[in-house]
Amino acid sequence: MTQVPSKARLGYLYALGSAVTSGLIPVFSKLLLVNVKPLTISALVFLVGGLILIPYRPKELPGRRSVGWMVATGLLGAALAPALYLYGVNQTSAINAALLTNAEVFFTAVLAFLVFKERLKRKQLLESILVVAGIVVVSTDLDFSSVQLLHGLTGNLLVLGSGIVWALDNNLSRITSQRFGPIFVSKFRNIFGGGLLLGFLVATSASLTVPASVLPLLLLYTADIALATLTFTAALVRIGAVRALLVFSTTSIFGSLFAVAGLGETITLIQVSGGALILLGVYLIHKSEGV
Known part of the structure; x- marks a missing residue:
């Protein structure tokens, strides 16, 4: 039996690690938005996340x-997209945000196919249907009457917009x-994007107030996003944007578990079944790498 290349195997592990850490982001976001403005969260989190990586020096510096x-990548992935996402989460329901955030998988695949000329095997395209189906099941619980897409329309559009912007960033980050x-790209992107947002806040005399009581949570949120970004970028390099996003889509499973534990939300048997579909699809895609 043909073995999966070690580079691809490591790429899948990175993508899965990013899915786990990213599953915490919605929980942290909801908790922080109670006391801190969306733009302030984005600026501080990404700037600090980039500064942590300052000691790293690449073998080659970017030319003109x-x-x-x-x-x-900095403008899109660390400034525009996170700002859109946090403003969106703050203005829409949790179920709408979860459903629309998963559109990032679709947008990344479309851009990878149409713009960046990335291809999957025909078998993997069929297997990816399982992942997409699982995402829909987990996100909606098959109760489409509760997915009120017209409720909080502005927030829905902002979350959807963040998915499009991050999809473009995913493909650009893979190239750079x-x-x-990935470490240097993450450092540059986070410092540039976070610094840009901070400069905007200062220039507009916006509030940068962060209550002392939420500082530990903000630091934890920063570390989580930095780790999620770093591992996902590493996955992009090793297995490409489409495969990395398909594995990353398992973040809906981890996000559901963290929401149950951290926010007291409930999860249904239907959603568990959807999670099983996602895991099966990812397993088959991984297995077919050796075919």
């Missing part, structure tokens, strides 16, 4: 042509990380 790509490494 590459700087533009790096700036684009192949040359400069």
Whole structure:
């Protein structure tokens, strides 16, 4: 039997690690938004997350042509997308946010196919249907009457917009990380994006107040996002945007578990079944790498 290449295996592990850490993000976001403004959270979290990586030095520094790509990842992935997401989460229901956030998988795949010319095996395309089906089941509990897409329309559009922006960032990050490494790309992106948001807040005299009581949570949130970003970028380099996002989609499972434990929300048997579909699809995609 043909073995899955070690590079691909490591890529899948990175993507799964990113899914676990990203599953905590909705829980942390809801808790922080009670006391802190969305833009303040985005600015501080990404800036600090980038500064933590300052000691890292790449073997090759970006040239003039590459700087533009790096700036684009910072603007999209660490400034615009997180700001849209947090404002959206703050203005819509949790079930709508969960459903619309998963659209990032679809948008990343579309961009990878149409713009960046990435391809999957035909068998993997069929297997990905299981993942998408599982995402829908977990997100909606098959109770479409409760998915009130017209309720909080502004928030829904903002969350959907963040998915489109992050999808573009996912593909750009894969390209830049192949040359400069995921750690350097994450550092540059987070410092640039977080710094840009902080500069905007200062220039507009916006509030940067963070209650002392939530500082530990903010630091934990920062570390979680930094780790999620780093592991996902590493996965992009090793297995490509489409496969990385398919594995990353398991974050809906972890997010549900964390919501039950941290926010006291409930999970149904139907949602558990959807989680099983996602895991089965990811397993089959992984297995077919060796075919």
